Amino acid sequence: MGYEQWWKTLENLTAEFKRKQVTVPAEIMSYLRSAKTMISVYNVDPTCLESIPTVENYLINVESNLLNIAKAKFGQAFMERWIKKLEDSRKEAEPKTETTASRFIPGLPKGEHWIRVLSSEEILKENVERLAGELGLSCKMQKDGYILVYGSEEKVKAFVKKMAEKCRGTRKN
Numbered sequence: 001m002g003y004e005q006w007w008k009t010l011e012n013l014t015a016e017f018k019r020k021q022v023t024v025p026a027e028i029m030s031y032l033r034s035a036k037t038m039i040s041v042y043n044v045d046p047t048c049l050e051s052i053p054t055v056e057n058y059l060i061n062v063e064s065n066l067l068n069i070a071k072a073k074f075g076q077a078f079m080e081r082w083i084k085k086l087e088d089s090r091k092e093a094e095p096k097t098e099t100t101a102s103r104f105i106p107g108l109p110k111g112e113h114w115i116r117v118l119s120s121e122e123i124l125k126e127n128v129e130r131l132a133g134e135l136g137l138s139c140k141m142q143k144d145g146y147i148l149v150y151g152s153e154e155k156v157k158a159f160v161k162k163m164a165e166k167c168r169g170t171r172k173n
Contacts, residue, residue: 003039003055007032009089010059013066013082022073028065031058047164114150115160116142127166135159 010032014024035058042051063086071079119125128147132139135158137151149159 003035003042003059005089006059006086007035007039009085010035010062010066012085013070017066017069017073020074022069024066024069028062031062035059035062112150113153113156114148115156116146116148117163118146123163128163131159131162131166135162 014029014032017024035055038051038055038058042048042055067079067082067086070082117123117128119128125141125147128149129139132149132151135151135155137149137155137159139147139149142148149156
């Protein structure tokens, strides 16, 4: 998630307002701080996907309010210059899609979806095998210590979701 650049551009706009002695409402500054906090939460725990819409809502709210202030205080040209800067920073915030070739896994049936899980103190091999079995997935221990879990796409997605929930629950305890 690249929302830091978008946030930084909005922060720069508020700094310019301060230099020009324009007061930004406290509520807008509160939203900007909240966005930064949610960005930090996501950076610490990328499995916390529910923070993404919250971050976007805060940033959109701050942006629209700041642009209204910019137009009212400094005119259309000033606002349009900041719109361009914000558009550029939002482009950096969009997830980059990388196309990579699918890796070949020997012994894996053609067309199966898969994920490799590294066993650790949080993710025990027995729990991975049990959850895979419950969901009707197959699993195989690999020489490098990873557990290969494979099956239909829907079941693999369900497996990932349940493992993420279990890991979050383990971290909270």
